[in-house]
Amino acid sequence: LEGFLFPDTYTFLSNYTESDIIETFIQHFMNIYDSHIKTKLSSSHLEFIDVLILSSIIQGEAMLTEEMPTISSVYHNRLNRRMKLEADPTILYYMTPEDLLLFKDKPGSSESSKVFNKYKRIDSRHNTYYHQGLPATPINNPGLKAIYAALFPENTDKKYLYFVADGTGGHIFSKTLREHNRAIRKIRRGY
Numbered sequence: 001l002e003g004f005l006f007p008d009t010y011t012f013l014s015n016y017t018e019s020d021i022i023e024t025f026i027q028h029f030m031n032i033y034d035s036h037i038k039t040k041l042s043s044s045h046l047e048f049i050d051v052l053i054l055s056s057i058i059q060g061e062a063m064l065t066e067e068m069p070t071i072s073s074v075y076h077n078r079l080n081r082r083m084k085l086e087a088d089p090t091i092l093y094y095m096t097p098e099d100l101l102l103f104k105d106k107p108g109s110s111e112s113s114k115v116f117n118k119y120k121r122i123d124s125r126h127n128t129y130y131h132q133g134l135p136a137t138p139i140n141n142p143g144l145k146a147i148y149a150a151l152f153p154e155n156t157d158k159k160y161l162y163f164v165a166d167g168t169g170g171h172i173f174s175k176t177l178r179e180h181n182r183a184i185r186k187i188r189r190g191y
Helices: 018-043 048-061 065-080 088-093 097-105 110-120 144-151 177-188
Strands: 162-165 171-174
Touching: 018 048, 018 144, 048 065, 048 088, 048 144, 065 144, 065 162, 065 171, 088 110, 097 110, 162 177, 171 177
Parallel strands: none
Antiparallel strands: 162 171
């Protein structure tokens, strides 16, 4: 059901069962799909499940909703060039809870990098560092802004292929690997 449990604010009665809650999530997703997404799919070259998978990656990547369409353009550009997506949230999706805790507790540390790099080498159907294209399934439950971003990427004309977190919640976008590596060095030096 990953991807189909629409994130929103819900009110549940104390006698709701787990099945009632899941059914409510899915029914709300279907209502959102019918009223906001279905008619817009014809403008996309992607199948709906692929839009949902891509939007889940965008949701996992973006802290700033206004960056979602640009993040989407990076992934669209990479898919069009048959490049690996190399999306960090897809790695976090299949980490063990213990390793995920270590990764999040010590961000940027050598221990954290070691854990992350270990998972980048695992042949998982969700590993976008290992496999080309989209992962097998959504990795979370994306909201409508992420879904719209997957459908309507912005700045595709800029040909961005890379981005790196800037430490403030945003990202620095780059067209070339050389620009990307420069951005990484800039961030490590603290601007």
